[in-house]
Amino acid sequence: MAISIKTPLSRESAKKLKAGDSCLISGVIYTARDAAHKRLCELIAQGKELPLDIKDSIIYFVGPTPAKPGQAIGSAGPTTSYRMDAYSPDLIAIGQTGMIGKGKRGPEVITAMKQYGAVYFGAIGGCGALLSKCIKKAEVIAYDDLGAEAIRRLEVEDFPVIVIIDSNGNNLYETGREAYLAQKNK
Amino acid sequence: MREIDALKITQAVKKLCIESNCHLSSDIKERIESFCEDETWAQAKEILERIIENYNISDENNQPVCQDTGVACVFLKIGQDVHVKGDITEAVNEGVRQGYEEGYLRKSVVRDPLDRVNTGDNTPAMLYFEIVPGDKIEVTVAPKGFGSENMSKIAMLRPSDGLQGVKDFVIKSVEEAGPNPCPPIVVGVGIGGTFDKAAYLAKKALIRPVDVSNEDPFYANLEKELLQEINNLGIGPQGFGGKTTALAVNIEKYPTHIAGLPVAVNINCHVTRHGSEVI
Numbered sequence A: 001m002a003i004s005i006k007t008p009l010s011r012e013s014a015k016k017l018k019a020g021d022s023c024l025i026s027g028v029i030y031t032a033r034d035a036a037h038k039r040l041c042e043l044i045a046q047g048k049e050l051p052l053d054i055k056d057s058i059i060y061f062v063g064p065t066p067a068k069p070g071q072a073i074g075s076a077g078p079t080t081s082y083r084m085d086a087y088s089p090d091l092i093a094i095g096q097t098g099m100i101g102k103g104k105r106g107p108e109v110i111t112a113m114k115q116y117g118a119v120y121f122g123a124i125g126g127c128g129a130l131l132s133k134c135i136k137k138a139e140v141i142a143y144d145d146l147g148a149e150a151i152r153r154l155e156v157e158d159f160p161v162i163v164i165i166d167s168n169g170n171n172l173y174e175t176g177r178e179a180y181l182a183q184k185n186k
Numbered sequence B: 001m002r003e004i005d006a007l008k009i010t011q012a013v014k015k016l017c018i019e020s021n022c023h024l025s026s027d028i029k030e031r032i033e034s035f036c037e038d039e040t041w042a043q044a045k046e047i048l049e050r051i052i053e054n055y056n057i058s059d060e061n062n063q064p065v066c067q068d069t070g071v072a073c074v075f076l077k078i079g080q081d082v083h084v085k086g087d088i089t090e091a092v093n094e095g096v097r098q099g100y101e102e103g104y105l106r107k108s109v110v111r112d113p114l115d116r117v118n119t120g121d122n123t124p125a126m127l128y129f130e131i132v133p134g135d136k137i138e139v140t141v142a143p144k145g146f147g148s149e150n151m152s153k154i155a156m157l158r159p160s161d162g163l164q165g166v167k168d169f170v171i172k173s174v175e176e177a178g179p180n181p182c183p184p185i186v187v188g189v190g191i192g193g194t195f196d197k198a199a200y201l202a203k204k205a206l207i208r209p210v211d212v213s214n215e216d217p218f219y220a221n222l223e224k225e226l227l228q229e230i231n232n233l234g235i236g237p238q239g240f241g242g243k244t245t246a247l248a249v250n251i252e253k254y255p256t257h258i259a260g261l262p263v264a265v266n267i268n269c270h271v272t273r274h275g276s277e278v279i
Helices: A011-016 A034-045 A088-093 A107-116 A128-132 A144-149 A172-184 B006-022 B026-038 B042-061 B088-102 B159-177 B195-205 B217-230
Strands: A003-006 A022-031 A058-060 A098-101 A119-122 A135-142 A151-165 B002-005 B071-079 B082-085 B126-132 B137-144 B153-157 B185-193 B246-256 B261-268 B275-278
Touching: A022 A098, A034 A088, A034 A144, A088 A107, A107 A119, A128 B042, A151 A172, B002 B006, B006 B071, B006 B082, B006 B088, B006 B137, B006 B275, B026 B042, B026 B246, B071 B082, B071 B088, B153 B159, B153 B195, B159 B185, B159 B217, B159 B261, B185 B195, B185 B217, B195 B246, B195 B261, B217 B246
Parallel strands: A003 A022, A022 A058, A058 A098, A098 A119, B002 B082, B071 B126, B185 B246
Antiparallel strands: A022 A151, A119 A151, A135 A151, B071 B137, B137 B275, B153 B261, B185 B261
16 A cells, blocks of 8 residues: 655655655755856855755756647656765755655765665656656756756656655665565475 | 759658657667566666657657757768768758757757857757768667666777677776666667777667667677666666666677777667668
8 A cells, every 4th residue: 555645755754765665745845967067066066045845845867858739747766866866965964855866875874864864766757658658747947958967846746655764764776675585486 | 973962851850850760760769668567676676667658749749758959960971972062061961950949859969078058059969971872861860868868878998808898988987877777778789890980889789779789699698688687677667776778789890909999888778769861
């Protein structure tokens, strides 16, 4: 049974989620990938205001395809998250509680997740057409010049994710594989 | 000597960019569906079902299967009895430009690897030429996503490392890539040649349909053996555990120097895309 998450995601709610939990996210999430993360962290370093409300926010690592007429957004699956490892800890430190992506994360990110209470969700990579159906509205709110990499405010309904790494550092990439192999070798 | 207008190349590239990004080829679909049937781990099976649902939506809506519509890798086999009227490279880039704009595909190319300003039209293509006998041109477009490209590797092994060295390197590359390249993956392996030739062979291996084995029975067998070993790793779809880590291993080989054994591993995700047309 999937857990329903309504944004914003408080630190307390983030801490309750466990690696392996299936969740359906509804509400507002923000998109950002490499170039946007770099700019956000430059703003943090300069002590300037960010173009999004970072407190209790979920950031989706995605660069969608252009929307066709009548579509809210084009195909929009997750990009590989480790490229954001250099930036995520700074954002978590000032209030971000959720990340959606795919692939491994570095120890610096997991340390920040444990310290502040944040969670790393996975969406199915390569399923951009399917996932776009859960995105009802998309609006560029910053860095329009970056094209696909601009920051978008998304309104999502029952957006399907799985908790890959929880705020205690439990990791589905390790436990899922171990469980499968243990069963296989029985 | 047959004359072909460069415009024909533009038209073919444009059409193939759009088609290959929105519709997976039947060999990949059949492989995913049969592996989904054989998958025993519940969560893995569920993910494979979502993957099938996803490409069915793409077929229906003419929508890109994945948001990373890739850098356009274009392979041209040009018959030596063909004269092309116009600039071939520009014709290919114009096809990419039109295809990515009109097909609502993502523009993912930056003009310089360090200043990183987007070219805005997904050009230039990664262009490979081959001169072959005949008076035709075969155009193949293979959009390549970078989640999987980034997990690719090359090694200059010693001849004494032999077959076992090659196998170990392929397995190690897949193991280290883990969940990052969106498994189930297709593994392209290039063995032999030079440093650059091995990498090219690995890329070329990825445009061979997954249901076609290497012509050499020894290598066809090696492809099967490696696929089996990879699918014993337990990484599974998306890396959450399961049997289906790879859909296929395709190997291309070439003669090499007495002192060398180059091996390249080019990884592709389950959205392995390619399309061809003969002009």
